[in-house]
Amino acid sequence: MWISVAKTRLNRRVFALTGPGTASKLRDIHKGGTPLSSIADSRKATLVTVTVLPVLLAVSLVHLLNDSMQAVVPAMFTILEESLHLTYTQVGWILFALNMTSSVMQPVVGSYTDRRSSPYMMPFGMGLSLLGMVGIAYAPNFWYVLLAVVFIGLGSAIFHPEGSRIVYLAAGGRRGFAQSVYQVGGNAGSSLAPLMTVYIFAPLGQIGAAWGTILAALAIAVLLVLAPWYKKRLADWEELKAQRRASSKPGVLPGQETSHPRVKFAMGLLIFLVFARSWYHASISSFYQFFLKNDYGLTTEQAQIPLFLFLAAGVVGTFFGGVMADRFGMKNTIVFSIAGGAPLALALPYLPLFWVYPLITVLGFIILSGFSVTVVYAQFLMPSKVGMASGLTTGLAFGMGAIGAVALGKASDLFGLTDVMRFCSFLPLVGLLAILLPSDRETRKAS
Template identity: 75%
Template structure:
């Protein structure tokens, strides 16, 4: 177990954050290709939603499974193995001649990500020391920075090279594998220490050494269920902006494909800053307070966004991205706080299963856009952050 008084291992933290950026950059290639694939393969919005669904379901639903398994068995070599699967997926994505081959390539990318995320979060847990919120934020900043590259890749690469431009993603995978191989000796040593500490804590568990261990089991289950639901709702809205807002900008504001990437990029880039500062502020003000602020606090801007003139879209969507993603890393730390003996599963449930459930939202939004129109659906999606008010029901993480 990570000790609150131990020192943060910054080289390891920065290295795993870099790999997180490379991993999520490969995932970002998929939605970045949507405008290109829509034209080259003549895809419908439902098919685009299905691509996002397959990516998120494979990369998300498998995360708690991998996390639960690795909580019981040490699997450090799974880190480079998962990245190898992503490399295969990137090759398939670049050369897929039709929709079904595209889905197969996306599955490989998703599985690679599913293997990486729980193990990556465990590396962060070991390297965090006493700065849990800060460490998780550094890690998530890497991932969000990778996701932010999607719109830039569309504007600078895919508009000019087309689908074949995805082959550049293999360089991301190769570099990530090299970094992970360098981290393995340290990680294996920490896993051995962790197993010994788990055995000692298991013997002393009857004494109830932490706040949540003294709480009743049903209350912990309720808190975990509510947290997954909140992340689920946030991922629906995030999917709407990340996948479909560019089509809304083209339809309602008359922007070109390249121009439509700018507001999406601002949303994601501001989210990177929000992710970092959210974790830092959570160490000071509490995990629950930041979760409430990040989801419910974004509601007014989300409701306002569909009604703004183009000039105001840029600053508002940037502030919106900062606020709503300020609770991204905090949710993972809160889940680990609820389940201190099952770090992998806790991370998988918040960054995995909840986002997999959110992937259903991508399919639903795509179907709704085909049926009712992009403007109507983006207006309806603006109400999603309101469910963040339920975060008030979460138990406090601060010891009374």
């Protein structure tokens, strides 16, 4: 019952946001005052001009729930290390399995949905994540945990490209803002990992992961409410693309721009930059808590505070990154986000504990301020392949970062965690290569 009521309210709100005069135009049909074709043109104009905020907030909520379920995995590391006697290498393999399935499959899903999208794929993916939550709660050994996180990863891989497509269709003319609203949800979900460790997993132990099934059930309910709007919007968008193909110049087909050498170079460099950021992010989100316990003598609960500050500041940085991109340009924001945090990252492993808290907060804001901007930049480079562009920047690049998680875990076992964390502090310097990216004008020209 509540789903039907919510669906009716959402449809009314979206209808109200489709532009001034639309309702009166529909009434005029019966009076013969407005041709049906002009109303269709008006409706399609909203696809590129009107931002549908209720839809953005709804999909951002689902993003929060999805990434909260993913956050359960690293949040459980210290618990699983004790209950299942895991090594750092096994911790790295668990993170690898999660990120590889949730990331490498994203471009595959995105490529498929670019050709044939289905609004009901996302609830199915959340069902897989639900099974993964149950699996972690009752896993008797390392291999069962590994299988469970694969289910969670597959559910995330199905959601992310389709979620980005909903944002693309609901963004109107505010791409940077819309993507930031969406990514804020995801980063907020990831930032809950330390809090879940303190208030759920530390008191309850491994069985506490079963609470993640509530997150999955809520996400499925919201997605079922969104599905009718998404289905209708997709139909309008396909019709608009068909009109553009019909009016395009002979010999120039939509999608050809992605084969241009300049576009290939930019996409390759962008993926490499996200790859480096993912390695550094993995070092903080997964291994920094162990570094704090070993080098500073903190307890499991105390080690979550700096980690939470980093992730929570990243949520704020993600939102303002989109605002900065609209004001100062996408390329400038990307350069600032990856390279701007390099001095702070280099200092972090050597600071007294008192200074760790403010510095890691600022570092989280800067590093993640370009998170949503890289997705929008990729979509401008590949305007006819939105799902693929989103999958490459938020999926494949993070999968490459998952390899870093395994390498970091193995290196920590061999050389010591302290030396590994000091090595990782140099990774943000790779962001200086962002200077070589094409300017915003060139990317918008491609779009």
